[in-house]
Amino acid sequence: MNMVKRFMGLAIAFACSILVLSVGASLTDLGPWYQALKQPTWKPPDAAFGIIWSVIFTLCALSGWGAWQLANTYAQKMRIAFLFAMNGALNILWSWLYFNQQRPDWAMTELYFLWASIVLLMIGLWPLSKKSSVMLLPYLVWVTTAGFLNAATIELNGPFV
Template sequence: MARPDLRLALTLVLSYATAGIGGALTEIGPWYFSLRQPAWKPPDAAFGIVWTTIFTLCAISGWLAWRAADTRALRLRVAVLFGVNAVCNIVWSALYFKLQRPDWALVEVVFLWLSIVALIVGMWRLSRWGSGLLLPYLVWVSIAAMLNLETVRLNGPFV
């Protein structure tokens, strides 16, 4: 396997590992199903499809940026931006589903959203394609943030 192929495989593994950790923290059960949801909430089946697509696009974006990063400092920037975003993504799942605190997740989603903006801006000079591939992620997290807000409004307070 050539080095570029290895790098793509690595970004896919890291991206899907992030998804896997978040997925493991996502406990859909009686608590979740008891929540009142807004009428416009997408069907639960759509979430897996959308998140799989987003994590695939993130992996490709990371691979494109890493390939374009021609210095150690630029590669470190790519790794830090994606690493911070991965942590924010996982923490949101832990707060919302594992701890059953959509109110705390609503605060944290601001940091997740900002980490995506930082990724888009940080990737722009390295790979405009890579940066553009992150736009669906930003849109989806914006929708998720509004859904999170409505869940808190319809069901709060949480204790």
């Protein structure tokens, strides 16, 4: 594969990653409702979230691009695209439920699907690229941490109606 195609693929992977990141960020409103929530003492500072998500989405772009480069068939490439698209949609849905709808309880339920989509991504990429699969481990760890934070927020503030 020539270098132009390889770097076009990398640019597309980053564009998709930035799109999901941007939509999720646009749904994240740290206004009065969020500020009024009681938070657990162990919650990272709000400024850390942007940095963490930027690193995670950079790794996602590199992971997807790396696996795509090694995919030999159209079916493999479509599987990669489907798994990342499903994960991106679930990531955006979590932000919409939590911040836009102000329903951490619904977001907590959805988080199980988001978490599972990361595991499916890792499993789906493993046969093509172990490195691409392992690159998603920080994402899984962070979503797991976010799940505990989400659950603590529900416990400290619920019920939500």
